[in-house]
Amino acid sequence: MGVPSLAERSTHQKKAVQILLQQIDKSFGDKTVLKNLNLEIESGEFVVIVGKSGSGKSTLLRLVAGLEEPTSGQITFNDQSIKDSKLSATMMYQDSRLLPWKTVINNVGLGLKGDWKEKAEKTLDLVGLYSFKDQWPSTLSGGQQQRVALARALVHKPSLLLLDEPLSALDALTRMDMQNLIEKLWLNQGFTALLVTHDVREAVKLADRIILIEDGDITLNIKNTVKRPRDFSDVMLAQMEKKI
Numbered sequence: 619m620g621v622p623s624l625a626e627r628s629t630h631q632k633k634a635v636q637i638l639l640q641q642i643d644k645s646f647g648d649k650t651v652l653k654n655l656n657l658e659i660e661s662g663e664f665v666v667i668v669g670k671s672g673s674g675k676s677t678l679l680r681l682v683a684g685l686e687e688p689t690s691g692q693i694t695f696n697d698q699s700i701k702d703s704k705l706s707a708t709m710m711y712q713d714s715r716l717l718p719w720k721t722v723i724n725n726v727g728l729g730l731k732g733d734w735k736e737k738a739e740k741t742l743d744l745v746g747l748y749s750f751k752d753q754w755p756s757t758l759s760g761g762q763q764q765r766v767a768l769a770r771a772l773v774h775k776p777s778l779l780l781l782d783e784p785l786s787a788l789d790a791l792t793r794m795d796m797q798n799l800i801e802k803l804w805l806n807q808g809f810t811a812l813l814v815t816h817d818v819r820e821a822v823k824l825a826d827r828i829i830l831i832e833d834g835d836i837t838l839n840i841k842n843t844v845k846r847p848r849d850f851s852d853v854m855l856a857q858m859e860k861k862i
């Protein structure tokens with residue numbers, strides 16, 4: 619049994635989200651970061667964004683999350699504005715941003731009401747850290763802390779998961795474990811994913827589509843044709859590396 623295809627997966631998906639960015643400009647003062655950027659993201663898609671440092675990748679994620687307003691242009695979710703849509707987006711960063719004075723379970727449960735404990739426990743189980751729930755974040759490894767951060771993002775059952783270089787501070791083996799975990803959760807949970815990375819292997823492993831940002835715009839938009847689980851050759855990786 620292989621993992622389900624995107625088409626199979628989307629048939630039992632709960633929340634539909636389609637994100638449309640139209641003619642987005644974003645400036646800070648007189649510095650233009652994004653210029654007339656257009657992008658469409660399908661419900662359930664895994665989109666990976668690559669580009670040089672300072673090219674505007676984090677800004678793009680923050681715009682999609684609604685943490686930042688475009689200078690001009692429109693972002694819509696299923697034809698509605700961010701504010702009117704029921705879209706929920708959660709974010710994960712390079713550093714875990716866990717609160718050191720709260721235990722693991724209290725970090726994951728932050729902002730939840732009602733049966734928060736049960737939800738937090740279930741989600742910690744999903745990332746393989748149930749038995750660490752009463753520990754302090756500082757007693758966990760970097761990889762484990764990122765797993766907690768992933769649980770904290772997923773506990774809200776987001777329709778969209780935004781991942782801003784979440785694995786770049788981890789060692790190679792831990793990074794591979796986390797890539798497998800993210801892929802498995804994406805296949806099972808039905809969220810749309812938007813990931814920023816500098817790692818070509820990671821991009822090719824996870825992406826349905828890889829997008830390159832250069833000079834404030836998308837200059838490459840490549841569909842990943844390799845089936846899941848990805849079985850890619852070094853030749854393919856080398857070709858991709860040249861492109862991005």
Ligand code: ADP
Nearest residue numbers: 646649651669670671672673674675676677678
């Ligand atoms: P990336 O994530 O691709 O490295 P960013 O989106 O973080 O790039 O930043 C793109 C550019 O926008 C950089 O030159 C950065 O200095 C600038 N920038 C980002 N956020 C702000 C801000 N809040 N105020 C001023 N400049 C910003």
Ligand code: MG
Nearest residue numbers: 675676677782
């Ligand atoms: Mg960034």
